[in-house]
Amino acid sequence: MDLGIVNGLGPELTWKRFTPGQPLIRSFSFVGGETQLQLGSASVVAHYFHDKQVGNVKYQGYVQFDSSSTFGSGDNLWGVLLPKPALRVLGGADMPVGNGWAWQGSAGNRNVPLRCTLMDPEFGGGGAQTNEDYYIQFFTPYCLATGTSAMTSGVSTITVTHGLGMTPVNYDINVILTNTASTAPGEVYVDNITATTFDWHVRSTATTTPQQMAWKIRSEPNGTTTLDLLVNSARPMGAWASGWLLGWNVEYQARR
Amino acid sequence: MSNRGVDAGVTPEVWHRYKPQMKNTNGGDPTLDDAGSTQYQTAQYLLKPDGRVQVVFQTEFIGTFGAAGSGTGNWAFTLPVPAHRPSGPNTSCPMPIGTGQCYISFTGQPNVNCDVVPTIADPSSALDDPDHWFQAYAPYVLDWGTFALATNTHNNSNSHNVNWAFNPEDIEVLMPGASVSQAWWPVNVNSINASSLTVSTANSASGTGGPTNLNYKIRAEPPSGAGGALVGPNVPWNWNHWVNVTTGPFGNFFFHLEYRARR
Numbered sequence: 001m002d003l004g005i006v007n008g009l010g011p012e013l014t015w016k017r018f019t020p021g022q023p024l025i026r027s028f029s030f031v032g033g034e035t036q037l038q039l040g041s042a043s044v045v046a047h048y049f050h051d052k053q054v055g056n057v058k059y060q061g062y063v064q065f066d067s068s069s070t071f072g073s074g075d076n077l078w079g080v081l082l083p084k085p086a087l088r089v090l091g092g093a094d095m096p097v098g099n100g101w102a103w104q105g106s107a108g109n110r111n112v113p114l115r116c117t118l119m120d121p122e123f124g125g126g127g128a129q130t131n132e133d134y135y136i137q138f139f140t141p142y143c144l145a146t147g148t149s150a151m152t153s154g155v156s157t158i159t160v161t162h163g164l165g166m167t168p169v170n171y172d173i174n175v176i177l178t179n180t181a182s183t184a185p186g187e188v189y190v191d192n193i194t195a196t197t198f199d200w201h202v203r204s205t206a207t208t209t210p211q212q213m214a215w216k217i218r219s220e221p222n223g224t225t226t227l228d229l230l231v232n233s234a235r236p237m238g239a240w241a242s243g244w245l246l247g248w249n250v251e252y253q254a255r256r
Numbered sequence: 257m258s259n260r261g262v263d264a265g266v267t268p269e270v271w272h273r274y275k276p277q278m279k280n281t282n283g284g285d286p287t288l289d290d291a292g293s294t295q296y297q298t299a300q301y302l303l304k305p306d307g308r309v310q311v312v313f314q315t316e317f318i319g320t321f322g323a324a325g326s327g328t329g330n331w332a333f334t335l336p337v338p339a340h341r342p343s344g345p346n347t348s349c350p351m352p353i354g355t356g357q358c359y360i361s362f363t364g365q366p367n368v369n370c371d372v373v374p375t376i377a378d379p380s381s382a383l384d385d386p387d388h389w390f391q392a393y394a395p396y397v398l399d400w401g402t403f404a405l406a407t408n409t410h411n412n413s414n415s416h417n418v419n420w421a422f423n424p425e426d427i428e429v430l431m432p433g434a435s436v437s438q439a440w441w442p443v444n445v446n447s448i449n450a451s452s453l454t455v456s457t458a459n460s461a462s463g464t465g466g467p468t469n470l471n472y473k474i475r476a477e478p479p480s481g482a483g484g485a486l487v488g489p490n491v492p493w494n495w496n497h498w499v500n501v502t503t504g505p506f507g508n509f510f511f512h513l514e515y516r517a518r519r
Binding site for chain 2: 014015017043045046047049051058060061062064099100101103106107108109110111112113144146147148174175176177178179180181184185188214215216218245247248249251
């Protein structure tokens with residue numbers, strides 16, 4: 001057991017805990033009017049190392065929200081504040097600077113690995129280009145939501161609220177039937193997909209034992225103006241909640 | 257090769273090797289390939305005077321996946337020097353410290369692999385000092401194969417390898433592998449438990465023409481509870497199920513880490 005100083009290490013002068021005097025995470029919108037998330041008394045752990053010889057910043061941290069946290073609305077993306085402003089390589093706004101993850105905490109355990117880049121320059125709080133070099137954003141490979149639904153007697157269409165945080169398309173929606181209905185359902189299909197709901201149908205209704213199903217959407221990002229591929233208040237696993245966590249591990253070149 | 261020498265300006269070799277190990281936090285430890293001849297059981301690290309530690313890490317099981325061990329715990333992997341735990345001593349610290357990948361085999365089928373997120377290990381009575389270990393979170397658990405409906409039956413119980421009662425919507429694919437001998441109702445799935453499920457249809461799917469095989473793939477969201485998403489004997493797939501798959505020879509776990517050393 002080597003609880004003491006590891007041989008060869010110099011004094012601890014270089015790693016610093018990051019406790020900014022402004023919000024660590026901010027909500028950003030393409031058109032403005034967003035409501036900011038509030039960390040409340042969330043658990044915040046962040047530290048960084050600024051290698052001044054070469055100008056790199058190593059930055060790791062996480063925020064685990066609690067019941068006092070609120071998650072904002074009307075936002076296109078969340079940005080995590082950097083301890084030092086980044087040098088933005090020409091044309092390289094979306095160049096990866098590290099990885100991250102979103103996790104529901106052990107109570108849920110669903111999680112999505114993420115990729116971090118410097119924040120897109122056309123975004124700033126309220127829609128004005130301001131301080132993008134001070135933030136990272138998070139790319140998600142997919143958005144995730146699940147649920148169950150049951151037809152009622154004599155009904156052939158049910159509207160399901162999916163809560164995905166984006167508009168999926170038909171091929172993103174997986175439906176598994178979970179009981180044997182009293183009447184053959186015939187075709188089972190989905191349509192009328194919106195940002196909040198989809199309809200599922202059976203060809204033939206049942207009265208004694210209606211059809212039941214379970215659904216999952218692992219949706220490829222597809223928005224053209226809503227930036228569905230970036231983490232925000234409703235992505236990548238639906239609306240954020242107490243106990244959920246956003247973590248990051250990045251290294252980037254600091255701006256001189 | 258033209259550049260076998262030292263590049264101008266590069267300092268002498270300061271990377272060190274160390275022997276990677278794995279431990280089950282609540283169960284039998286896996287058996288790793290310790291043969292001296294393999295290059296796929298190796299780890300190296302760079303300890304910088306400022307306290308940063310950079311690690312490249314690769315391990316593989318010996319022989320077959322039957323060497324993956326058992327139990328309900330997750331796996332922890334060794335760090336070369338203890339990590340500073342910014343969340344405080346003996347607390348969990350779900351902060352990513354690098355990137356990782358689990359991988360079955362180049363020679364097996366499919367060549368399944370999965371990105372995972374490494375963090376400093378959670379405190380555990382099985383780890384004398386958790387700062388010496390790291391763990392990894394998987395985004396899902398995979399299983400695949402064939403379910404069967406026997407001849408002239410309406411439902412059949414089938415085994416799966418997910419090892420917990422996953423949700424029915426985790427089944428991504430459930431399709432007959434060949435033409436069914438008579439018209440049938442859509443298949444449904446119910447009675448899912450930790451080892452089996454029931455596949456049902458209202459009429460006898462295969463009539464008397466022989467059993468119907470249903471190809472399936474499950475991509476299950478991790479179960480709730482501490483450790484449910486952590487890489488271990490059953491995450492991101494049931495390693496021991498693949499007893500007939502020869503491991504490697506290119507390793508089963510790959511990590512690239514950078515973390516702050518403990519003083």
